[in-house]
Amino acid sequence: MTAPRVIVTRPAREAARWTESLRAAGLDAQALPLIAIAPVADATKLRAARQSLDHYAALMFVSAAAAEHFFDDDAGAIAPTLCSRCWATGPGTMRALQQAGVPSSAIDAPAADAAQLDSEALWARVHGQVHAGVRVLIVRGGDAAGQPAGRAWLAREIAAAGGACDTVVAYRRLPAPLDDAARALAGEGARGEAIWLFSSAEAIARLRAALPGTLWTSARAIATHPRIAEAAQDAGFGTVRVSSPALAALVASIESFA
Numbered sequence: 001m002t003a004p005r006v007i008v009t010r011p012a013r014e015a016a017r018w019t020e021s022l023r024a025a026g027l028d029a030q031a032l033p034l035i036a037i038a039p040v041a042d043a044t045k046l047r048a049a050r051q052s053l054d055h056y057a058a059l060m061f062v063s064a065a066a067a068e069h070f071f072d073d074d075a076g077a078i079a080p081t082l083c084s085r086c087w088a089t090g091p092g093t094m095r096a097l098q099q100a101g102v103p104s105s106a107i108d109a110p111a112a113d114a115a116q117l118d119s120e121a122l123w124a125r126v127h128g129q130v131h132a133g134v135r136v137l138i139v140r141g142g143d144a145a146g147q148p149a150g151r152a153w154l155a156r157e158i159a160a161a162g163g164a165c166d167t168v169v170a171y172r173r174l175p176a177p178l179d180d181a182a183r184a185l186a187g188e189g190a191r192g193e194a195i196w197l198f199s200s201a202e203a204i205a206r207l208r209a210a211l212p213g214t215l216w217t218s219a220r221a222i223a224t225h226p227r228i229a230e231a232a233q234d235a236g237f238g239t240v241r242v243s244s245p246a247l248a249a250l251v252a253s254i255e256s257f258a
Helices: 012-024 044-050 064-071 091-100 119-129 152-161 178-188 201-210 226-234 247-255
Strands: 007-008 028-031 036-039 056-062 086-087 135-142 164-177 195-198 220-223 239-242
Touching: 007 012, 007 036, 007 044, 007 178, 007 201, 007 226, 012 028, 012 036, 012 064, 012 201, 028 239, 036 064, 036 201, 044 064, 044 164, 044 201, 056 091, 064 091, 064 135, 091 239, 152 164, 152 201, 195 201, 195 226, 195 247, 201 226, 220 226, 220 247, 226 239
Parallel strands: 007 028, 007 195, 056 086, 056 135, 135 164, 195 220, 220 239
Antiparallel strands: 036 164
């Protein structure tokens, strides 16, 4: 039986990793990045945050890109070992922190086999670290103008627990350009000839903006979180399923479409 074709929509570097893993599992995985990662245009605030690690009891990284760009300091002024605790929402972010030199013993994250890898799952692991006087730095991505983009849920929880929270933008998320080959692959996905794999609601918004007027009623998608599934349903995708981002669970979900 022909292996199902899967369209991986993560940013290019992460899409390459996911595509390789899915192909090793016997699937026809194709990368179609919908979000491009770029450095911030003005790194003044980022540099200041890098030099103020001793102000924070913990640094929370929303993604692998956040970790990579935060610790990518050409001036060499930052030492990962100075971080008290580093919080990560999943194994990809943990790996990026470890590669940057953060000791594994200093990283807190949900279990790799957790049902969901998100801020809620992370908070369940780290909420005991937060009390009055504790300050946390959230390192995240921003929009094209470098303004913080994303949910504020964790910041509200930290404040409710008596802590204080700052945010710094370490990178920008831009629309990824689609060439003719990418548009042809997207057409297969729109017709239901390939299965979309979404790990970001923003990717769905980018797809809709890049292909206005496209009907998605025949499209099939797997989302790695219920909120992402809701975004796909709102976009008109005909069949949407939710799966853990763990490889075995993804493969099982993809194969269930056959």
